[in-house]
Structures are given as C-alpha cells and as structure tokens.
Amino acid sequence: MSSQIAPITLADLQRPVRGRLERVPQELHRIVEADFGLIAEVNSHLFQMQGKMFRPTLLLLADEATGGRDQRTITLAAVIELIHLATLVHDDSVDHSVLRRGMPTINSLFSHQVSVIMGDYLYSRAVIELVRLDDLEPLRVLSRVTNQMTVGEMRQLLAHEPLEFSEESYDLLIQAKTASLLSGACEVGALRASPAERSALRRYGEALGMAFQIVDDLLDYVGDPGVTGKPTGSDLREHKVTLPLIAALPRMDAAGRRQVQALMDTPEPDDPRIGEIIGAVAEAGGLDYARERALQLAQQADGELDALTPSPARDALRAAITYVVDRRR
C-alpha cells in the first residue's frame, strides 16, 4: 500500500535466518516419514506443493530477535509448517478445493477420504514430535492454537449472511482462523525469551495475522487475477462475507443492500453481477475502510516490536509487516 521503488520480498525477511530456514524442509520430511505406501505417496505430493514458509520464518526471526537462545527452533519451525499443512489439507477437503498453490489438492488427486485421514496423520505426527522435545510449553501454545483454528473454521461456515455478520464476528473469525497460528509461531519462537518479549511477540503475531487476512480478503476484491492466481470476486461468488462488504453495507442505500442480498441468494452469480457489487462496495468506501483497518493493525504490530532490542532480526520482523500489507498475492 505504500509506494516504494523496490518492494520487500520474502527473501529479504528471511535473510537473518536463511541458514536455519533451509534446514526446515528436511526436518519436516523426517517428522512425517511413513513406511506405509499410500501415506508416503501423499507426503511426497505435499512436499511438491511446498509453500512460502512464512510461519517458520516468523518463528525463526522471533527466536533470533530475542537472542537466538533456543536450540530446537528448526524442529519447532518444521512443526509450525506441519500444523499449517494439516490445516490446509482439511480446509481443501471441507471446501472441495481443486487447486492449492497451483497444484492439485489431496482431495482432488486422491480422495476426500484420504484428505481427512491424512490431515489427522500430519497433525498427530506434529504432536508426537512436540512430545519428543520433552517440554510441555510448545504444546501448550500450539494445542490452543489448533483448537482456535477449528473454531475459526466453524465460524467461517456461518459467515454467509451479509446482513447479520458483524465486524465483531469478522474479527473473531480472522483471529481464530488466521492470526492464531501466526501469533503461535511468534510466541513459540520466543519461549526462551523474557515474559515481556514473549507477550510482545504473541501480540505482534496476532495483529500481523489479522492484517494478513484482511489484505487477503481485500485482494479478493481488487487483486490482479494474473498475480493472485484466483479470479477476482471469488469470495462473493462463494457467498463469503468479508470486511469490505461488512463495512460497505451500512453506507449503502436500501436498493444496494437488496442487490447484495440477491447476489447472496443466487447459487452461481455471474461475473458482471459480481463486478457490480465490487463497484458498489468500493463506492460505499468498503475497500478504503478495510485498508485503513489493515494499516491500524500494522501499526499495532509495529508498536509491539519496540519491546525488543534493535537487531537485524527485529528489522526483518518490521519488514514483515510491510511485506504483509503491500503484498499483491
């Protein structure tokens, strides 16, 4: 949203922890290894859809920015990515998604059954690995996070009633669904830090995560499909109510609100109709409102970092905020 010459890339953020980050995929392989053919097959497909490792990056930066005291960070970073992966596998199954990161999803490539079981497999492997570390603290944080994420998924199922879904419900939804894991990643990276630093990083991750989801929801309205990889207006097409619409609705007239409700009542709305609503939401200030809210949260996240001693890793955590709000996909 700022207009820099050279936008911040993920690689920029990762520089202070590059060496450790490169060891995370191998650690992940070790943790999920299976001698049963079908599971090994699904695993190797999952490794091909390797993500951006944003959560492991945050975890490693949180450790680095608080003195780099934890010897277990590579394992913890792998576990964070594993929990994220398990969630994606179940999410894709729940949503009947066909593609993820440009690759066929497990449910489309294997079956719905395999997805449900595989998500359970991955998550229980994450728990086994945390138990192996012989410390209840990471488990305490991450079991709560995982539970929050399931509550977020349930809230998502009900986020289809535009005239009833409030901004407060939206905040609870994105906190649970998205911010909890980013917050957990930062907190688990700071388990050896002082309580003040640990709390600051937890709150940083929470604000960053909420901003992350709002930007995601904004990109669905204004993103370039060639860059985001999904058509504009997907959320409206699937009748998902997000912040731009929530903010716009009270500023629309009765006719506009009726139009929104009509779109929500149409099983498969067409592109011109979706385009109309996007236009109406923009005109009513819904996009500006959501952008403003993301920037507020970004500022909050930034403020939390003042609790840490200056370091290249802290700079990278600051840069992560810009990365999140400026991203185009």
Added chain:
Amino acid sequence: MSSQIAPITLADLQRPVRGRLERVPQELHRIVEADFGLIAEVNSHLFQMQGKMFRPTLLLLADEATGGRDQRTITLAAVIELIHLATLVHDDSVDHSVLRRGMPTINSLFSHQVSVIMGDYLYSRAVIELVRLDDLEPLRVLSRVTNQMTVGEMRQLLAHEPLEFSEESYDLLIQAKTASLLSGACEVGALRASPAERSALRRYGEALGMAFQIVDDLLDYVGDPGVTGKPTGSDLREHKVTLPLIAALPRMDAAGRRQVQALMDTPEPDDPRIGEIIGAVAEAGGLDYARERALQLAQQADGELDALTPSPARDALRAAITYVVDRRR
C-alpha cells in the same frame, strides 16, 4: 462363544469402578465445552449418542487393578472416550455413514464440513486437556495411538483386494485401527504402576483389541441383524476384506475364488449373492479359523493378567475378555 447360562454384561465388568465411571460423562462435557453456538449444538448431539464407555472402563479397571494410585483417572478416562469420539466423527464422514449407535451421524445431520472440523475440534480439546495435566506421559502414549489409528484408517482404504490382502496385512490393520486405542486405554490407566504391570496391561489391551475387531468382523458374517443392528454381510457388500474371507480363500477352489472376485467387482451385490459367499466362506472353514484366532488372542490377553495381583478389578479385566469374545453385537 462359550455357552454360559448368564452371559457377562458390561455392567458386570464396570462394577469395581462404577462410582468413578459415572463421573466421566460430566468430565467429558467440561472438556469439550464451547461458547460458539454451532459447536455447542454438535456437542449436545454427540452426548445423546453416548456409547458403552468400554475404553474408559478398561482405563479405570487398569488403574484399580494396579493399586488405584492415579488421581487423574476420571479426566484420563474422559480423554480416552473423547479421542474415540473424534475418531468416530471422522470415520463416519470418511465412510459417508448415516447412522451410528442408532442415531444420525454428524455428517448426515449437519454436513461433511462440520464433521471434519468437529473431529479436529474434539481432538485438539483432548490434547489441551492432556497438557493441562502437566505430564508428558499420557500424551506420549496417546499421540502415538492417535497416529496409529490414522495409519489403520489408511490401511482400511486399501483392504478391498481379496486376492492380495494377506492375514499379515489384516493383523497390521486391526492392530492400528482398533487394538491401539484399547491398548492405550489400558496403558494410560497404569501409568503409576510398575513397568512390568504397565507393559502387561499394554499387551493385554492389544490382544483384547485384536480379538474385539475379529469378533466384530465375524459378527458381520454370522450376527443376528436384529441384535447387531446392521444387516449381515455389510462388509462384503462394501467390499471390505476381513479375516473369515482371507482364511477361506486359499481353501476354496478356483471357481469359488472367481466367485469372490466377481462379487468384489460388482458395485452393489444383492443379498442372495452375498449369502452365497457367506456360505462358501463358512464351508471353507473361514469362520472357524477366525473364531480360533480370536480365542488365541483371548488366551494371550488372559495370560498377561497373571502379572497383576489378584483383585476384583483384575477379575473384571478377565471377564472383559469373555465379554469381548462372547458378545452378540
């Protein structure tokens, strides 16, 4: 299978731990409590399908038979039942089952999505509760058990090729799918016992669990639908290969084996055809073989109990073996 006058009932086994067992449902309610409407609604439906509490019974008896030293057994028993419940919710979703214990399943009453998310919710609540006990030991046992169960579910998906599915694969399947949780229940009930008692109870649970599944698979061939609550031959109808068929196949002639393969290749075989195969399996000695194997495992389980001091609880664990092999549903 024995021909007693008065068969052993579940209530008989539960007598030595009746008082504690009665407190388990309330503890379960506390653990899964949710302030989000949809989750609370699914929870209250789950409570109505309240099972037989066989796993909590084993856990409490294991504790009682080894001195009753553990103060946490009511919570642990609730967690065991909760893990069982989470597994059932995902299993029903994977199998698209409509009924469970005579009640509509979560997937049929709510949706497939709600089932997947709810299973995750229940399991993560179980982990949170185990963390709260501030002891890694129950988590160490139960995270492995949960992972084994997912491997068992994967094996189940592949148990549809009668001419390729060996008895060894069947043993691995029922160990993972069924015996692991019964074994885990017994072991977690004996965490304060001596290592020898703990191991004996783990092995007792494993043998008991395998016998339990073999009897289940036998009942599918010979059970009275009025008592079991499901039609005879369901497994054959769904092309599930179990021990009676595995044992019968090598003793059938080529024509018989072709008939079996033909049934497996028929999408929806009719009752007369299923009846024919059941007859052929019986004639080839498949039912006798499976019965014999269940009795061997029962003997093994019985032998393990010799490691414990005589007590009413140990007697109840012995009676549990008879209960498992004699049951009609």
